[in-house]
Amino acid sequence: xxxxxxxxxxxxxxxxxxxxxxxxxxxxxxxxxxxxxxxxxxxxxxxxxxxxxxxxxxxxxxxxxxxxxxxxxxxxxxxxxxxxxxxxxxxxxxxxxxxxxxxxxxxxxxxxxxxxxxxxxxxxxxxxxxxxxxxxxxxxxxxxxxx
Numbered sequence: 001x002x003x004x005x006x007x008x009x010x011x012x013x014x015x016x017x018x019x020x021x022x023x024x025x026x027x028x029x030x031x032x033x034x035x036x037x038x039x040x041x042x043x044x045x046x047x048x049x050x051x052x053x054x055x056x057x058x059x060x061x062x063x064x065x066x067x068x069x070x071x072x073x074x075x076x077x078x079x080x081x082x083x084x085x086x087x088x089x090x091x092x093x094x095x096x097x098x099x100x101x102x103x104x105x106x107x108x109x110x111x112x113x114x115x116x117x118x119x120x121x122x123x124x125x126x127x128x129x130x131x132x133x134x135x136x137x138x139x140x141x142x143x144x145x146x147x
Contacts, residue, residue, distance in 0.1 A: 014125045015133055025131050032135030036097050040143055043096070047088055048147035052080050085147045093140055101132055
């Protein structure tokens with residue numbers, strides 16, 4: 001367990017150290033951004049719509065008892081923007097996109113594509129991990145705004 005944590009920290013360190021080299025693989029960053037946005041935008045909007053509806057249905061009767069039904073939209077909008085949307089998008093990105101990326105890199109390891117990159121003197125961290133990390137870092141706030 002501690003070995004795995006150590007390996008993840010080393011990978012994170014290597015990835016963060018390679019951030020100045022992002023411009024070399026800018027096409028891969030844009031490809032990953034397109035994949036993340038294409039896979040998540042519709043789901044993010046639908047998820048936000050349903051959770052906002054449930055939140056309005058739950059707060060509506062409580063506010064109606066106090067005669068504050070005019071504030072339902074403001075309260076739901078504020079709570080979605082401040083609290084729920086960032087958490088929902090983080091869970092969506094971690095669950096859907098994170099698992100897809102892990103499966104893709106795992107299958108590349110099984111089919112020895114990562115070894116082929118090393119043979120061609122291409123650093124797999126710079127070519128595979130860095131564009132994905134930069135794309136997720138850019139896509140998450142954009143998805144929060146759309147949700």
